Amino acid sequence: MMQYAIVFPGQGSQAVGMLSGHADPVIAQTYAEASSVLGWDLAALVANGPAEELNRTERAQPALLAAGIAAWRLWQKQGLPPPAALAGHSLGEYSALVASGSLDFADALKLVELRGQLMQAAVPAGTGGMMAILGLEDEQVEAVCRAYPGSEVLEPVNYNSPGQVVVAGQKAALDWLAANAKAQGIKRALPLPVSVPSHCSLMRGAAEKLAETLALTTVRAPSIPVFHNFDAQSRQDAGSIREALKVQLYCPVRWTQTIRGLSGRGIGVFLECGPGEVLAGLCKRIGKELAAASLSEPAGLEKARGLASGEAAVCSPSAA
Structure with missing residues (x-):
C-alpha cells in the first residue's frame, strides 16, 4: 500500500x-x-x-x-x-x-x-494585505519584491505551488505591485480578501x-x-x-x-x-x-x- x-x-x-x-x-x-x-x-x-x-x-x-x-x-x-x-x-x-x-x-x-x-x-485594518502572484517562479517573485522602490514591507509569504506565490505587506507596496504587475512579467496579481498580512515581518x-x-x-x-x-x-x-x-x-x-x-x-x-x-x-x-x-x-x-x-x-x- x-x-x-x-x-x-x-x-x-x-x-x-x-x-x-x-x-x-x-x-x-x-x-x-x-x-x-x-x-x-x-x-x-x-x-x-x-x-x-x-x-x-x-x-x-x-x-x-x-x-x-x-x-x-x-x-x-x-x-x-x-x-x-x-x-x-x-x-x-x-x-x-x-x-x-x-x-x-x-x-x-x-x-x-x-x-x-x-x-x-x-497591523491596523486597511493598512496591510496579501496578493497572489501567478505565472512567476519563486525566485522571480522574490526579485520583484526586492525591486520595490519604497520602504514599506513587501515579502513572499506563501510558496503554494509552482507559479503561485502569495506576497504580503503594507498597502503602498501592494498598490505598487498591482500597478506594475505587467511590467514585472506577472501573469495575474490577485488581491486576497484578507486584512491581515500573514507570515511577513x-x-x-x-x-x-x-x-x-x-x-x-x-x-x-x-x-x-x-x-x-x-x-x-x-x-x-x-x-x-x-x-x-x-x-x-x-x-x-x-x-x-x-x-x-x-x-x-x-x-x-x-x-x-x-x-x-x-x-x-x-x-x-x-x-x-x-x-x-x-x-x-x-x-x-x-x-x-x-x-x-x-x-x-x-x-x-x-x-x-
Whole structure:
C-alpha cells in the first residue's frame, strides 16, 4: 500500500455550513466541544453564519481548527492504517499537531483564537494585505519584491505551488505591485480578501506575544511526524515545536517544499482533512504524479478511502 499523508487547510477555506454534508455525529460533537471550550457558539456560527462574522480572523481560526479535527476524527473511524505524516498550511499546522497528539484540542483552540486576535491587532485594518502572484517562479517573485522602490514591507509569504506565490505587506507596496504587475512579467496579481498580512515581518510583534502563551502550553512529542511550515522539517521536542509555531507567524509557508519533501519520502497520496479542496489542488500542481482527495464531502471521503487503502489506481485521472 502506498504511504499517504494528511494535510490540513488554513484560513480562507472556511465557509458557512462546512462539513455539513457528512451525517456522522462526530462533526456536530466536535463543534459542540469547541463551543464549550471557547465560551461562544462556534457550532451555530459554522452552521448559520453570518459569513462576515465567520471570516473574522479570531473566529475563522478556531472554526477551521474545529473543522479540521472533526474531519480527522471522521477519518479515524474509517479503520485504515494511520498516515505516514501530517502537515498543515499556516493555521492548519495546529490541526496537524492536535491530530498527532502533540497539542490538546482545547489548548489549540485557545491558542489559535489568541493567534487571530494578535494578528489582527498587529497591523491596523486597511493598512496591510496579501496578493497572489501567478505565472512567476519563486525566485522571480522574490526579485520583484526586492525591486520595490519604497520602504514599506513587501515579502513572499506563501510558496503554494509552482507559479503561485502569495506576497504580503503594507498597502503602498501592494498598490505598487498591482500597478506594475505587467511590467514585472506577472501573469495575474490577485488581491486576497484578507486584512491581515500573514507570515511577513509585520507579524514579529504578534509572534513574540504568542510565544508567551506557547511557553505555558503543554506540548508533547507527536505520535505521527508533523512537518512544519517554515522549513518543511519535523520535530520531536516541545521547545523546538513551540519555536516553530512562533516563527511560522512571520516566516513564509513553504508548501511546495513540504509536499516535495514528503513525496521524496515515498508518500504519493495526500488527503485534505477539513473544508474545501485548496490543498488537494495544490498537491496536484506540485506533482502531477501525486494523488489527492478532500474529505470535505462524503464522495471525497470515499475517494480518500480508496486511495489510502490502495483500492484506487493512483496514476489514473480519476485519482487526480
